[in-house]
Amino acid sequence: MxxxxxxxxxxxxxxxxxxxxxxxxxxxxxxxxxxxxxxxxxxxxxxxxxxxxxxxxxxxxxxxxxxxxxxxxxxxxxxxxxxxxxxxxxxxxxxxxxxxxxxxxxxxxxxxxxxxxxxxxxxxxxxxxxxxxxxxxxxxxxxxxxxxxxxxxxxxxxxxxxxxxxxxxxxxxxxxxxxxxxxxxxxxxxxxxxxxxxxxxxxxxxxSLTTSSSGCERNWSSFAMVHTKNRNRLTTEKLNDLVYVQFNSKLFYKKKRNDILEASDYNKAQHMMVDGVQDVESDVDEEIDPITGATHMEVGDVVQLREPCEEKEFVSEPEDNDENNDAECRWDED
Structure with missing residues (x-):
């Protein structure tokens, strides 16, 4: 410059x-x-x-x-x-x-x-x-x-x-x-x-011990993606199974694409630093994640994750004093 x-x-x-x-x-x-x-x-x-x-x-x-x-x-x-x-x-x-x-x-x-x-x-x-x-x-x-x-x-x-x-x-x-x-x-x-x-x-x-909680924190991130406001009635057993499949699926895709970098290859990580989801050409290969419903878009060596839709915040209406009327709920679009 x-x-x-x-x-x-x-x-x-x-x-x-x-x-x-x-x-x-x-x-x-x-x-x-x-x-x-x-x-x-x-x-x-x-x-x-x-x-x-x-x-x-x-x-x-x-x-x-x-x-x-x-x-x-x-x-x-x-x-x-x-x-x-x-x-x-x-x-x-x-x-x-x-x-x-x-x-x-x-x-x-x-x-x-x-x-x-x-x-x-x-x-x-x-x-x-x-x-x-x-x-x-x-x-x-x-x-x-x-x-x-x-x-x-x-x-x-x-x-x-x-x-x-x-x-x-x-x-x-x-x-x-x-x-x-x-x-x-x-x-x-x-x-x-x-x-x-x-x-x-x-x-x-x-x-066989680890020296940090990084593995746990990554697992918590997977739990947060599976257990959302829209899917909050999952049983503990089913939630654990979904997180297990999702977490190992990500590891599988990383190893398959050889995206796991060594410390000596830190300079190669620049092309992986992307800001949000970019537009892609028509020859992009898309794969639907069976767990999250998200779309994996592969452009060369870069794989981005696009969420299927934006999560809407649930807001409850105040309860009616009438005993015959149940509490009503609506989706806040703001």
Missing amino acids: FGLNAFDSLKHSKSVAGKKSYDTVFSQSFWNKVTHVLEVFKPLVEVLHIVDGDRPSMPWLYGKLKEAKEDIKSALNGVEGNYKPLLDIIELKGKGRLDNELHVTAYFLNPFYFAKNRADIGGALEVMEAIQKCVEMFFPGDEILQGNVINRELQIYKNLEASFRAKFANCYEEINANSWFSFDPVGWWSNYGGSAKNLQRMAIRIL
């Missing part, structure tokens, strides 16, 4: 704010700062993407947050005066929220991280205190079982003995750090954790 000759003819180009904006956009120092901002926030956005995803994020949150801090240090050239104020903010916001016993224990029990740094992770005081606390909470009141898990089964895992020394148990060491998404820590424990039955059960439960 600023590079066009037509900009010179606009009144804004003569104003103080316009000239200041022009100088800012064509300033190399401004774009250098923008680059630094992106380098700092990209690791944090990737962590948020993991937390907000549809797979269990407990095995990855603590480790990915540690990696994000290191990436921020590298982006700011390792100058402590530059990165320390940012890391202090991250530590302040995460303290008591992202560093409790479950997060630390999941970090320890995830072979993807433990295999890379067994000595430091297994010997860290905060890690061992978190594991002991989780064992006490997972097996409450049974001190014998707690001692067996901490003193025997935990040592088997730390030393990679018994079933952990199986031929394919160490295959995770060969996994490239960039392909963490393909690694399944729950499946690993299911396959190789047989020598530590109690620790195996505890690891599978912890590593």
